[in-house]
Amino acid sequence: MTGRVIEAAGRDVALFEAGDGAPLVYLHGFADLHGVAADPFPFHQALARDRHLYAPAHPGCAESAEYGDLSTVEDAVYHYLEVLDALEIDRFDLVGHCMGGWIAAELAVRHPRRVASLTLIGASGLFVTGAPIGDVFMMAQPERGIDYAGLRRMLFQGGDTKLARALFPDGRADLDDEMRRYQMLRFASFIGFKPPYFYNRSLVNRLHRVTCPALVIWGAEDRMVPRAHGEAYADGLKGSNGLEIIAGAGHAAHLEEPEKVAGLIGDFLS
Amino acid sequence: MIPAQLFCWHFMAYPHLPADFDEKYDSGWVTVPNELWDSEKSKGLYQEYIDQLALADRLGFDGVVLNEHHQNVYGLAPSPNLIAAALTQVTSHGKIVVLGNLLPLHMNPLRVAEEYAMLDMMSGGRIIAGFAPGGGPETFNYDIPSAPSREKFWEALDLIVRAWTEDGPFIHEGRHYPLRYVNPWPQPLQKPHPPIWVPGSRSPGTLIECAKRGYCYFLSSRSHGAATGQAREQFTKVLEDHGRKYHPLRMGILLSAYVGTDDQTAREECQEGVWYFLKNLLKGHLRTEGRQLTFGPGVPYIPTKAWRQYLETSKPGRKLLGDAENWEELDRSNSILVGGPDTVFERLKNLVDNSQVGNLLIQFHLGNMPNDLTCASMERFATQVAPRLRAYSAKLFAQRFPHMEDELARAEAAQ
Numbered sequence: 001m002t003g004r005v006i007e008a009a010g011r012d013v014a015l016f017e018a019g020d021g022a023p024l025v026y027l028h029g030f031a032d033l034h035g036v037a038a039d040p041f042p043f044h045q046a047l048a049r050d051r052h053l054y055a056p057a058h059p060g061c062a063e064s065a066e067y068g069d070l071s072t073v074e075d076a077v078y079h080y081l082e083v084l085d086a087l088e089i090d091r092f093d094l095v096g097h098c099m100g101g102w103i104a105a106e107l108a109v110r111h112p113r114r115v116a117s118l119t120l121i122g123a124s125g126l127f128v129t130g131a132p133i134g135d136v137f138m139m140a141q142p143e144r145g146i147d148y149a150g151l152r153r154m155l156f157q158g159g160d161t162k163l164a165r166a167l168f169p170d171g172r173a174d175l176d177d178e179m180r181r182y183q184m185l186r187f188a189s190f191i192g193f194k195p196p197y198f199y200n201r202s203l204v205n206r207l208h209r210v211t212c213p214a215l216v217i218w219g220a221e222d223r224m225v226p227r228a229h230g231e232a233y234a235d236g237l238k239g240s241n242g243l244e245i246i247a248g249a250g251h252a253a254h255l256e257e258p259e260k261v262a263g264l265i266g267d268f269l270s
Numbered sequence: 271m272i273p274a275q276l277f278c279w280h281f282m283a284y285p286h287l288p289a290d291f292d293e294k295y296d297s298g299w300v301t302v303p304n305e306l307w308d309s310e311k312s313k314g315l316y317q318e319y320i321d322q323l324a325l326a327d328r329l330g331f332d333g334v335v336l337n338e339h340h341q342n343v344y345g346l347a348p349s350p351n352l353i354a355a356a357l358t359q360v361t362s363h364g365k366i367v368v369l370g371n372l373l374p375l376h377m378n379p380l381r382v383a384e385e386y387a388m389l390d391m392m393s394g395g396r397i398i399a400g401f402a403p404g405g406g407p408e409t410f411n412y413d414i415p416s417a418p419s420r421e422k423f424w425e426a427l428d429l430i431v432r433a434w435t436e437d438g439p440f441i442h443e444g445r446h447y448p449l450r451y452v453n454p455w456p457q458p459l460q461k462p463h464p465p466i467w468v469p470g471s472r473s474p475g476t477l478i479e480c481a482k483r484g485y486c487y488f489l490s491s492r493s494h495g496a497a498t499g500q501a502r503e504q505f506t507k508v509l510e511d512h513g514r515k516y517h518p519l520r521m522g523i524l525l526s527a528y529v530g531t532d533d534q535t536a537r538e539e540c541q542e543g544v545w546y547f548l549k550n551l552l553k554g555h556l557r558t559e560g561r562q563l564t565f566g567p568g569v570p571y572i573p574t575k576a577w578r579q580y581l582e583t584s585k586p587g588r589k590l591l592g593d594a595e596n597w598e599e600l601d602r603s604n605s606i607l608v609g610g611p612d613t614v615f616e617r618l619k620n621l622v623d624n625s626q627v628g629n630l631l632i633q634f635h636l637g638n639m640p641n642d643l644t645c646a647s648m649e650r651f652a653t654q655v656a657p658r659l660r661a662y663s664a665k666l667f668a669q670r671f672p673h674m675e676d677e678l679a680r681a682e683a684a685q
Contacts, residue, residue: 066574071418138410138561140568145558145587172586182577186417186570193415
């Protein structure tokens with residue numbers, strides 16, 4: 001797995017790549033590569049098993065440049081069109097988690113013919129009455145100035161597991177990890193805060209435009225994006241065979257149960 | 271000679287919280303359940319607070335100060351302009367400082383330009399127009415995205431100043447507030463426009479933007495250790511970079527005071543109000559207990575590079591003002607000056623010496639402090655502290671900032 005910085009429309013974009021084969025683009029979330037960690041997780045390695053994995057960092061995240069004109073999810077979609085052009089990728093498998101899943105869905109409804117398959121894991125992006133997306137910004141404010149239990153509980157089924165604590169420790173984390181977290185929150189604040197709050201009310205009525213095979217995976221205990229959102233995606237995407245629930249996992253199902261989630265995706269892609 | 275300007279700041283706290291509030295509730299901000307609001311008990315509360323500010327005006331304070339907060343127990347003035355409007359009718363001498371209208375919370379900055387112009391006319395030109403971008407709690411209360419809030423703030427403020435100084439109608443081609451017809455009626459009485467104050471917490475961006483435009487920089491910290499003097503040094507340097515010279519009325523600071531007949535009775539009289547303020551009203555704001563919403567990674571308005579600098583120079587979980595456990599700790603923070611007139615004068619004298627800041631914005635009503643104590647403290651301050659402080663500071667400023675008098679006279683002549 002190698003990292004490099006490419007240029008797309010004059011902007012620096014940090015990119016991880018691995019594997020050989022048809023292109024697979026992965027768009028990250030909070031508890032994720034680029035969102036909190038510099039290194040890929042076993043889940044990302046697994047995605048590259050028989051694909052060429054491209055995992056760019058969102059604008060402002062990791063070593064990707066922040067740019068001032070970014071203010072809606074539409075801007076993020078056009079940013080990724082530039083990235084795809086820079087990488088000379090025409091058709092690709094698309095996988096996204098959390099906000100990355102939202103951007104993936106927005107990309108797919110606009111360019112359905114370019115997306116060979118769409119996989120969403122705990123994706124935000126939809127408005128579902130009575131099932132608000134959790135307030136990750138408030139949880140990112142620690143209790144007693146040091147305690148991130150609320151954030152861990154929002155992102156992981158086992159809020160205090162070794163993995164959750166390693167990625168979101170109490171007190172001051174490694175400075176670079178802290179920065180990645182902050183940059184991801186800033187990106188989220190630019191495009192996902194208002195209006196709307198990590199959703200686009202129009203998206204649900206556009207989902208039918210996505211005709212490729214679709215896989216929707218949700219942690220059974222997702223406390224950031226309620227399961228009802230997974231059901232709405234699975235209902236709206238024509239190519240989906242229903243929602244796949246990962247028992248014993250929360251919002252970051254791909255990190256908590258990497259084998260199960262990667263296994264589902266592997267079967268789906270083959 | 272020009273003395274320090276002494277202002278009376280009223281935060282308009284909610285004084286009827288239950289005695290076990292701190293035990294039972296996580297925060298005094300955003301999520302504090304409004305079932306705790308008691309309309310019956312609160313009848314007459316605004317009148318009491320307005321009367322206290324009218325008293326400040328009669329006592330000869332240079333001005334009164336209001337600010338804007340939402341959905342909290344710390345400050346009950348979500349619309350400070352309403353209180354300012356009332357004050358235009360019951361005050362006649364001092365300035366009315368609104369510090370400030372939170373611009374990103376307003377749909378249209380023109381509304382703020384109009385309201386300040388109305389207030390300036392209604393007050394006979396006594397308005398000081400404060401503007402702030404809003405902090406963490408406002409982010410949550412009004413769903414204001416943090417990351418672009420500074421950019422929106424400066425666009426809105428620049429538009430307001432243009433609306434006050436350029437003939438309309440004109441087109442504003444801004445990114446956040448595009449407007450085809452900018453042409454507000456009325457216009458302010460003060461020319462070219464009311465003085466403008468902008469709060470900041472030493473972030474370089476705000477210092478630079480204020481220096482460029484010549485606005486008064488209000489340091490929003492409530493505690494005054496070495497950092498207050500450092501902020502003034504920073505601002506002095508930034509002003510020089512922009513061809514201006516620092517003098518004490520280019521900056522303001524916030525502090526609280528209680529003046530009793532002597533040190534012992536002062537503590538006894540104000541302690542209930544002081545600890546109510548620290549433990550209940552600062553919870554969620556300047557206290558680590560619970561979840562502090564004012565500043566942090568969840569309100570990412572600070573540019574990435576500046577955030578790294580902050581992380582490099584700060585300790586997680588460091589004590590905040592509201593974490594003080596006793597009078598000694600509280601005294602060290604130099605935030606709430608409590609004592610007889612001599613003590614309060616000495617401490618203010620030191621603060622002016624060390625900070626060389628000339629606009630002193632002083633909060634007298636703390637927490638659930640009763641009206642009689644608040645008024646008595648203000649009266650003692652006005653008669654026994656203020657005269658000495660004015661004499662002392664005027665001399666000090668004249669010595670250290672000989673250019674100050676000429677510069678202010680020129681500014682006055684330009685009006």
